[in-house]
């Protein structure tokens with residue numbers, strides 16, 4: 300540990316630990332996270348690795364050790380319209396993971412590449428290339444060439460260092476409960492009900508139960524969650540008493556101005572940059588892709604400009620623009636039910 304680094308990465312989620320690992324091939328890198336390694340509450344997350352994310356891990360030459368696999372492997376999604384009670388099943392290949400173990404695994408890969416890692420270390424401020432951190436309750440000032448914000452949807456770096464905010468109407472609250480798997484659920488269920496949320500709910504079988512959750516507009520999010528749970532219980536799709544309840548924020552990108560690539564001497568990746576699917580909340584592939592794009596630029600040129608990163612990351616934003624066009628098929632009740640009725644693409 301030194302007092303000066305080429306790059307300091309704030310946040311050791313999938314985006315931060317990936318870019319730290321890649322940059323460490325050439326530079327001195329410090330990776331910090333406010334969580335305690337091995338002793339943290341996992342992020343509220345479905346833990347499903349979608350095909351796009353699997354493809355990038357294959358590119359990174361990363362395979363998943365057995366202990367990261369977190370439940371039955373899933374080959375189907377059942378779409379349930381809670382208002383019309385229509386259901387349809389579609390083929391989809393996910394890897395069902397233990398999110399906490401996945402995160403620990405990615406952090407350990409970064410440490411193995413000689414990344415300096417500080418846990419229980421919170422970002423406080425960044426000014427004149429000096430990062431102020433609170434590590435085990437002690438304030439530290441460390442200098443760096445550039446700061447990388449990988450601190451997720453509620454990015455403190457973004458709040459402290461940028462005037463660019465996510466629009467309040469694009470902030471959603473996701474709430475999840477772990478329920479006993481009394482139904483032997485063996486596929487991923489996606490629940491839609493416009494009267495409760497213009498996002499969606501889910502049930503995912505895990506090794507220790509069913510993750511039942513959803514993403515809801517900020518206002519009355521808890522009541523909306525309970526309303527959805529009641530409907531799903533009444534339709535006998537899940538039952539049982541919750542073992543754990545957890546929540547987190549999703550900054551759903553709905554306009555181009557929601558994205559944030561960084562500021563002077565700061566680059567943003569992953570969910571801190573609002574790189575997440577606005578249709579499904581899938582975010583691992585965007586976390587990995589943005590880490591890869593930025594790492595490639597910085598490995599070529601340590602002084603790479605923000606404009607260059609903005610340009611190269613257009614491919615990510617273009618992918619998200621594509622989701623905006625797909626969204627009416629999922630979230631417009633008439634279109635969705637037409638597709639459910641037609642059995643198009645179903646199994």
Ligand SMILES: Cc1cc2nc3c(=O)[nH]c(=O)nc-3n(C[C@H](O)[C@H](O)[C@H](O)COP(=O)(O)OP(=O)(O)OC[C@H]3O[C@@H](n4cnc5c(N)ncnc54)[C@H](O)[C@@H]3O)c2cc1C
Pocket residue numbers: 309310311312313314315331332333334342343344345346347348349352420421422423449450451452454455456473474475512547548549568569570571574575580581582583584586
């Ligand atoms: C309910 C829910 C379900 C989801 N399910 C899926 C899914 O099944 N599949 C999928 O692909 N995506 C899913 N996502 C999205 C996925 O979780 C994110 O897109 C992904 O985790 C983004 O990675 P990240 O590294 O950018 O941010 P994060 O994973 O959020 O990591 C940010 C890190 O920064 C740290 N941090 C925050 N503030 C500070 C600070 N001030 N100082 C130091 N450290 C800090 C945090 O502790 C955290 O470790 C889901 C999201 C939600 C909310």
